[in-house]
Amino acid sequence: MRDVLSTFLASKAQADKNFFVLSGDHGYALFDEIRKKAPDQFINTGVTEQAMVGAAAGMAKTGKKVVIYGLSAFIPMRVLEFIKMNICYEKLPVIILGDGAGTVYTTLGASHQCGEDVACLKTLPVKIFSPADKHEMELCLKEASTLNMPSYIRIGKSDKPEVHTQNKPTKLSSIISLQKTSSETAIFATGSMVSTAKIISEKYNLSLYSCPILSFYDSDEVLIALKKYKNIITMEEHSIYGGLGSNIADLIAENGLNGKLTKFGIKEYFTKGCGSYEYAIKFHKLDFEYLDAKIKTICSL
């Protein structure tokens, strides 16, 4: 996933002298390619996230195409108001990349983990993407770079297995079907959780959808899918408040659907203690064993 991103940034910069990538001293090897191929178009502003967002807006206002990068705990969390006033209010098509979303940086503690980014950004006019693998990432980057509005690409755990192993998606949509079955239960998952959802949906023969867009999506398309199921399960490495699960809950409630919703996501705000990524995922009850047992029960009801 990160290779796709790295290559995209370098090739965009090479193709367009007006294309710039700004980082607040984060990213390291991710930017090796662009620094080699278009060194003047990669700008490390230093550890200055707030000024970086403002500067990106100033550059975009004067016609530059700008991508800003940071860890999601900082971009967008630390700089939310700068994004609101200088990018959103100005309707600037800046692409915001938030890396390490969810519990990726478990060993570094609460400061570097981020389960709130989508919820915080969702009230602003920003199109939010949450790719599950390199194929979705490619499509998200492509779409974000054609938009006339701000966008945010949430980059979670990037070394999870590919989810589109058979039919590679050729176009982005709000939901991408990964498995169609006659089951009354469907899982809607996003980002890093799609690969776990895939194993479980195959095991219990459930329908599965990947959700790479979390705002400004085609709700008609999602509604048509939701109407088919008695049990609807959502999975995300993000707070259960304000993320994918909340999107689906809104649609079910606003449209009077009968589906029973079960949301799996981050409920405990902060990971207790230090440990591996697997430890954090287990702490937040997003590990395969926990979900497997829960979903088995849901299916047998």
Next chain:
Amino acid sequence: MISPTNLRKTILCMAFNAKSVHIGCAFSLVEIAHVLYSKFVDTKKLQSLAPDRDYVCLSKGHGVMAIYASLYELGMIKKDEIENYFSDGSSLTGLADSHVPGIEVSGGSLGQGITVATGIALSKKIDNAPSKIFCIVGDGELNEGSAWEAIMIAAHRQLNNFILIVDANGFQAMGRCESVLCMESFKARFEAFNFETIECDGHDVNALETNLSKLVNSSSSKPKALIARTVKGKGVSFMENDNIWHYTRLTQETYQKALSELK
């Protein structure tokens, strides 16, 4: 012709009609606005939005009435917009808002406009454009850490097209800067941050013009800072250095009294 007296009269008219606050914040930067728009900014290009135009970015958004008054003199804001300030659905807000033509950055949230102005300067520097980017900040506003992030970026990137003007009126919302959060000496501070820095009387039109000329024409690769020593509420005796005029609205009586001083 943008005269300081006319600007102050327009500000009073706006503030009285709208029952608006922030008169003191606007009055302190009147001469700065007068000199910039009269002597340093190609206002024809400003109005045509030419790519090589100059920029006046008001980061201390609370002083926006001084800029509205200037844009009115330039014909970029209409008379009815001035007269109907704050009426329902009107276009001019109480703090600098970039949706208004001529207002380059949204300066309502302090410490933000300066970051955007830095980005504009960086972009113009990359393009080798002749544009000059003037950015007006308040001394109170410089409490914001983000302002210093922008200042560091401007210095590191050698943005010599970036001219920061500190409207140093010595007050911030709750009191004197020196008692709220003392940041003096600004001159030493900006020099330490690698800005070419000059300090002068911010109400002396000739001093402003001379010193801004020095900075604009300097061959140094450093960004520039002008510490303009100003008086909050300048121009009306009972408003000068009285921070109550950050918050107080004009009555018919105080309006007439203030107008009578502006001859």
